[in-house]
Amino acid sequence: MRVAISGSSGFIGTALVRSLTADGHNVLRLVRRPAVADAGEVPWDPAVGDIDPAPLEGLDAVVNLCGAHVGERRWTKRFKEELYRSRIRSTSILANALTHLDRPPRVFVSATGTSAYGRNRGADVLDEDSGPGAGFLADLCQAWEAAAEPAKSAGVAVCYPRFGLVADSSGGMLARMLPLFRSGLGGPLAGGGQYWSHVSLPDTVRALRFLIEQPGCVGAFNITAPEPATNAEFTRVLAHALNRPAIMPVPRFALRIALGESAEYLAGSLRVLPRRLVDSGFVFEHHTARDVVTAALHGRPSATR
Numbered sequence: 001m002r003v004a005i006s007g008s009s010g011f012i013g014t015a016l017v018r019s020l021t022a023d024g025h026n027v028l029r030l031v032r033r034p035a036v037a038d039a040g041e042v043p044w045d046p047a048v049g050d051i052d053p054a055p056l057e058g059l060d061a062v063v064n065l066c067g068a069h070v071g072e073r074r075w076t077k078r079f080k081e082e083l084y085r086s087r088i089r090s091t092s093i094l095a096n097a098l099t100h101l102d103r104p105p106r107v108f109v110s111a112t113g114t115s116a117y118g119r120n121r122g123a124d125v126l127d128e129d130s131g132p133g134a135g136f137l138a139d140l141c142q143a144w145e146a147a148a149e150p151a152k153s154a155g156v157a158v159c160y161p162r163f164g165l166v167a168d169s170s171g172g173m174l175a176r177m178l179p180l181f182r183s184g185l186g187g188p189l190a191g192g193g194q195y196w197s198h199v200s201l202p203d204t205v206r207a208l209r210f211l212i213e214q215p216g217c218v219g220a221f222n223i224t225a226p227e228p229a230t231n232a233e234f235t236r237v238l239a240h241a242l243n244r245p246a247i248m249p250v251p252r253f254a255l256r257i258a259l260g261e262s263a264e265y266l267a268g269s270l271r272v273l274p275r276r277l278v279d280s281g282f283v284f285e286h287h288t289a290r291d292v293v294t295a296a297l298h299g300r301p302s303a304t305r
């Protein structure tokens with residue numbers, strides 16, 4: 001297969017590129033800097049709308065994983081605009097570029113998140129048929145998915161992987177939590193009763209490959225493990241795996257002081273199931289918080305890691 005990937009230098013992108021190249025697939029990386037000749041790189045500048053569609057001719061799939069990191073800094077008005085622009089504008093540029101191709105890809109897999117369901121849905125079980133949520137990230141996710149839609153007019157199958165909390169020691173939320181937990185200073189956040197819809201990085205990569213390789217996958221697919229856990233359970237499992245206590249709870253107000261508005265998403269509850277992936281025949285390797293944490297901390301290095 002020939003697959004182009006935006007955001008390929010990121011946490012998920014790096015693992016996906018490694019998995020595809022290990023299996024002999026040809027990966028083109030869309031890079032926001034001068035491309036290195038003969039390194040499979042294609043330059044683009046999503047900030048100014050600059051992309052030459054020609055290198056995208058005749059691909060099997062385009063995977064869109066770009067966007068400024070939501071946890072990079074406090075959510076000032078300016079940073080929220082950057083979070084929005086770096087996703088919606090770049091997705092729209094890419095989707096529109098696909099409509100100018102003589103030989104468009106079969107599938108456009110364009111990232112979004114479980115925050116599409118909102119910030120706090122309590123213990124409600126959510127799947128792809130659940131209604132959209134409210135709040136900044138929900139609005140962003142819905143606009144992000146809509147921005148990919150123009151590719152449909154070129155006959156491209158458009159898929160939206162709604163990532164949950166992708167957990168691995170190499171990046172994402174878990175990597176940020178690890179130093180505290182390793183020093184024995186970890187603990188549940190904001191009471192710990194809220195559901196976290198985690199997923200292992202190897203299953204995330206396998207699910208993305210499933211969406212790329214399996215004909216007929218269109219629309220939203222939750223990329224979350226089949227058994228979401230509460231934050232307290234996830235914390236307990238992580239501390240146990242590290243052989244450390246988890247006795248330092250972080251109350252909601254402290255989280256809010258430390259992180260500002262984004263704290264509400266760590267304190268909020270989303271109990272999301274990957275119904276469409278499972279119904280389509282995808283088989284998860286890591287189901288529970290224990291499976292996911294074990295894979296994150298001790299998983300064997302392999303093509304999917």
Ligand SMILES: NC(=O)c1ccc[n+]([C@@H]2O[C@H](COP(=O)([O-])OP(=O)(O)OC[C@H]3O[C@@H](n4cnc5c(N)ncnc54)[C@H](OP(=O)(O)O)[C@@H]3O)[C@@H](O)[C@H]2O)c1
Nearest residue numbers: 007008009010011012066067068069086111113163165166
């Ligand atoms: N990890 C999770 O748990 C999770 C959960 C829900 C949703 N998601 C979403 O899934 C996507 C991939 O996640 P990830 O964890 O791999 O993210 P990541 O590590 O932050 O990587 C995102 C990549 O996007 C590109 N990028 C950064 N700033 C950008 C900007 N201002 N404009 C355009 N591109 C920019 C960069 O790649 P280049 O430098 O190569 O362009 C970066 O490596 C992200 O959009 C993220 O929001 C992730």
